[in-house]
Amino acid sequence: MTKGPLDGVRILDFTWAWAGPYGTLLLAMLGAEVIKVESRRRLDHTRLRSLMAGPTLTSPDHAVVFNDLNIGKLGLALNLSQPKAVEIAKRVARISDVVTQNMRPGVMDRLGLGYDDFKAVKPDIIMLSSSAVGATGPERTYSGYAPTFAALGGHSYISGNPEGHPLPISGAVDLRVGTTSAFAILAALYYRARTGKGQHIDLSSTEAVSALIGHVFMDYSMNSRVQARAGNRDQIMAPHSCYRCLGKYKWVAIAVASEEEWDALRNVVGDSRLADERFADAHSRWQNQEDLDQIIGEWTSSRSQEEVAQALQKVGVAATPVLDGPALSRDAQIHARGILKRVQHPAIGERLTLGPPWSFSRTPARADRPAPLLGQHNQYVLGELLGMSNEEIEKLIAEEVVY
Amino acid sequence: MAETALDGVKVLEYCQMISGPYCGKLLADLGAEVIKVEEPQLGDGARRRGPFLDDVPHPEKSGLFLYLNTNKLGITLNLRTTSGRHIFQRLAEQADILIEDRPPGEMAKLGLDYDSLSAVNPGLIFTSITPYGQTGPYRDYKSYHLNLYHATGLSSFVYVPRQAEPDSPPVVAGGQVGDYDGGLTAAVAALAALWVRLTTGEGQYIDISKFEALLAMERVEICRFANQPDAPPWKGMVGGLVPCQDGHVVVTPAQNHQWQALMKLMGNPAWAQEEDCRDEFARAQHRDEIQQRLEEWMAQHPKEEIYSEGQRVGLPVGPVRTVAEIANWQQARQRGFFAPLDHPQAGRLEYPSAAYKMSETPWRGERAAPLLGEHNEQVYCCRLGYSREELARMAAAGII
Numbered sequence: 109m110t111k112g113p114l115d116g117v118r119i120l121d122f123t124w125a126w127a128g129p130y131g132t133l134l135l136a137m138l139g140a141e142v143i144k145v146e147s148r149r150r151l152d153h154t155r156l157r158s159l160m161a162g163p164t165l166t167s168p169d170h171a172v173v174f175n176d177l178n179i180g181k182l183g184l185a186l187n188l189s190q191p192k193a194v195e196i197a198k199r200v201a202r203i204s205d206v207v208t209q210n211m212r213p214g215v216m217d218r219l220g221l222g223y224d225d226f227k228a229v230k231p232d233i234i235m236l237s238s239s240a241v242g243a244t245g246p247e248r249t250y251s252g253y254a255p256t257f258a259a260l261g262g263h264s265y266i267s268g269n270p271e272g273h274p275l276p277i278s279g280a281v282d283l284r285v286g287t288t289s290a291f292a293i294l295a296a297l298y299y300r301a302r303t304g305k306g307q308h309i310d311l312s313s314t315e316a317v318s319a320l321i322g323h324v325f326m327d328y329s330m331n332s333r334v335q336a337r338a339g340n341r342d343q344i345m346a347p348h349s350c351y352r353c354l355g356k357y358k359w360v361a362i363a364v365a366s367e368e369e370w371d372a373l374r375n376v377v378g379d380s381r382l383a384d385e386r387f388a389d390a391h392s393r394w395q396n397q398e399d400l401d402q403i404i405g406e407w408t409s410s411r412s413q414e415e416v417a418q419a420l421q422k423v424g425v426a427a428t429p430v431l432d433g434p435a436l437s438r439d440a441q442i443h444a445r446g447i448l449k450r451v452q453h454p455a456i457g458e459r460l461t462l463g464p465p466w467s468f469s470r471t472p473a474r475a476d477r478p479a480p481l482l483g484q485h486n487q488y489v490l491g492e493l494l495g496m497s498n499e500e501i502e503k504l505i506a507e508e509v510v511y
Numbered sequence: 512m513a514e515t516a517l518d519g520v521k522v523l524e525y526c527q528m529i530s531g532p533y534c535g536k537l538l539a540d541l542g543a544e545v546i547k548v549e550e551p552q553l554g555d556g557a558r559r560r561g562p563f564l565d566d567v568p569h570p571e572k573s574g575l576f577l578y579l580n581t582n583k584l585g586i587t588l589n590l591r592t593t594s595g596r597h598i599f600q601r602l603a604e605q606a607d608i609l610i611e612d613r614p615p616g617e618m619a620k621l622g623l624d625y626d627s628l629s630a631v632n633p634g635l636i637f638t639s640i641t642p643y644g645q646t647g648p649y650r651d652y653k654s655y656h657l658n659l660y661h662a663t664g665l666s667s668f669v670y671v672p673r674q675a676e677p678d679s680p681p682v683v684a685g686g687q688v689g690d691y692d693g694g695l696t697a698a699v700a701a702l703a704a705l706w707v708r709l710t711t712g713e714g715q716y717i718d719i720s721k722f723e724a725l726l727a728m729e730r731v732e733i734c735r736f737a738n739q740p741d742a743p744p745w746k747g748m749v750g751g752l753v754p755c756q757d758g759h760v761v762v763t764p765a766q767n768h769q770w771q772a773l774m775k776l777m778g779n780p781a782w783a784q785e786e787d788c789r790d791e792f793a794r795a796q797h798r799d800e801i802q803q804r805l806e807e808w809m810a811q812h813p814k815e816e817i818y819s820e821g822q823r824v825g826l827p828v829g830p831v832r833t834v835a836e837i838a839n840w841q842q843a844r845q846r847g848f849f850a851p852l853d854h855p856q857a858g859r860l861e862y863p864s865a866a867y868k869m870s871e872t873p874w875r876g877e878r879a880a881p882l883l884g885e886h887n888e889q890v891y892c893c894r895l896g897y898s899r900e901e902l903a904r905m906a907a908a909g910i911i
Contacts, residue, residue, distance in 0.1 A: 113703035116632065125824040130730070138703045157791070176734040240827075242868070245842040250822045251764070255751065256829030259761040264831045266685030266751070274831045275760055277667060277684055278753035280728040283690075285866075287695050287728075292867040294702035295541050297517040299872050300905035301709050303514070305872035314829075315848050316866035318837060320695070321686030325849075326574030327562035328834040335562075335834070340657060340683050341645055343561060350680035353671060355780045371652075421652050428658040430681060432667035433736030436726075443757040448737050458735040465727035466700035467644070469625075471707050506790045 112139020113471045121203040124152040128284030129177045136180040137473040139465040147187040169455040172300040183480025184489045196349035207235040213243040224307040234296045235379040242312035254281035261317025269339040282445040288316040291378045346397040351408040359430040362415045372423035453478035515542020523606040527556045530580040531612040532695030539582035546683035549585040554883045571856040603628045608636045625716040629878025635714040636704040644720030656687045663725040668732045693721035755809040759831040772826040854879035
């Protein structure tokens, strides 16, 4: 079997919810061995509920959201309220490269599992701590979830229709934070390979949101401007919107950036009104975009999404169907690229999961193993990696240290 | 001076606008030497897109370009000339990572595709970033941010209920975030490939599809619908985005103790003792009534008070903030999230830095974005050994 890029890297993972586990999921897809620590006493709450799918009504091992966010990891059940469990965690850290956690700042330190504790047993350990607003500063103990990060980080305010509410951006925010974490960890791994030094990474989820809309901050920095919500409109391009198509709630997104694209669009639509002076150049089109949208909308409304998109793409105009979940499951590009993978899960059964977001020519990333059942790999970690006897492990289970 | 995480890593960037340049910036900000190749005279398209300093369009004063190109070296090079292509190949011979964002097939036409360049530099990590990737029926489709955001379903996934707008189209998120997503995703791949290369010495080709990078950001929803295309909508928890006295707040009482915190914040109202509020199942069933009570209370309180008082009692809550409020936020200021950089034309400005504070290898706040061709002499003369006379001749010939 071909090895993934991070083959041989071991990660001890204390994260839960969405953002933290997604960061280590990316590293697991890249081939790292990720050992996820949970316990019956403190389950990752995606085993119990999610904002999107509601409470899980069967067992924690049946939770599909948990599965989708923890593909390919190993499960170790440790009850960290027990000192013995803390000692075991440190023993695993001693043979690991990276530790990750996203509890409220201070919690891991109180458990005896802070960066200094890990560094004492593994001097070159890399530890990533991810939190709502960072591990320093006056608000460091504050908590949050994806939609509060989007609100605090400035993304909600600029998203939505001008006359409506800001958008409560949610799931994607956590996954952006997770991707940012994976990047920082990889940079620290490279640095360690070159210098032998580990380090601590303090990641603010709210700052991760702000960094991904950086130029909006530049407008404030340069011009003291607070950009407003603009719906589907662009600051320069027009047409730049969603247009109604045949069918219920069917839309097509069309964006035009150049004169060449405009001429191509005009030819396909074939409406003489588009030759008006009102639309003669990019600036006029932007000024008169309500009229422009009206005319284009008349043309699209009697056609299917696919018909409009194909006719315009053929002449080099950016037009795409606006899709939702059900429509995406039939998307031709998704099928042709084979990015949905089948995974066999012992409790859930066969499930389609989204593959890695990169294609490597030499060291492919993978998503072919399910998420772990709670404590599924206790034996491997405690027995094989730490060399404990079966009696020792049985005793730890009886004492609810391994729990 | 502190060491940087990616000290010694050499990156060649042939990209414009947001995705590719953001990938290059992430690497440059952690210490990689990123040489950005731009078209002579014109430069990166981001130079012609605002926001501009004082709203005066100027290629050196675009906030978009300035933000996305910090800590890079900038050279001009015309790849439509034979000499230009030859020079590009020499630069690629010396690079660890190449990032390019041309439409599929275009680098091959220039004789600068992975096969050609890996023949002269087997260790090269060749990263291509395109809207749909190098294969598949949409590979040649043109797509801007608006298109990709809507085509990936991202505009349809609204987890936290808001006021219904049944007959208006879905809305793209602000700030072209999906283009940044493509760059961030590519940067993760480039570093993973760099890690492998430490042990094997071998480079490889990386195909990044922005479409797939965006899909990845809604992984949970994509998986849900892939397995159950007719998945029913979840009515949602109480809270979410709520209007308040002077704006909006987002309240997320996802767990029971957080619901208790919300009730504490609201002064433990009598209705909270009723059966309807017993547990999350009951609350979900009676969401509309409870939500209305919540909104009535929030309408009488300002967002910053709800934030600080709510957090004090353990409620995950955040005010919807403007960039101005964030730029003046004590938390961000004390963490040094905004870094001042001097630029010869745009002057001294504050830039968002990075979300990660690395204890050994800080974010590099060394250099603002390069002027167009600013480092031609440094790269062409010092690195490749051209004389200044040759440089002048190449400039006259439209090569650089």
